[in-house]
């Protein structure tokens with residue numbers, strides 16, 4: 656058997672094993688948050704604006720997923736830095752002028 660054929664067979668076998676592991680993971684971890692969900696809900700998580708079960712699912716995910724933990728930690732740091740900037744008040748017409756400009760740029 657040529658080496659290239661063996662190589663592709665191995666790749667397909669590995670992909671198959673990964674798929675099966677993924678399906679088993681989903682089967683045994685129903686209700687757990689996945690990476691996309693954690694990143695989507697990270698602001699609500701940091702603001703403690705989630706239902707207790709969802710918050711627990713995210714905490715469980717963060718305890719096992721370094722990239723998501725790094726993402727949430729970075730977001731928390733960024734929010735902390737931004738909150739230290741002085742608040743700026745805008746003129747009363749600011750909102751209307753921004754919305755008008757958005758309408759103009761959509762045209």
Ligand SMILES: [Zn+2]
Pocket residue numbers: 689690691693716720722723724
């Ligand atoms: Zn993750």
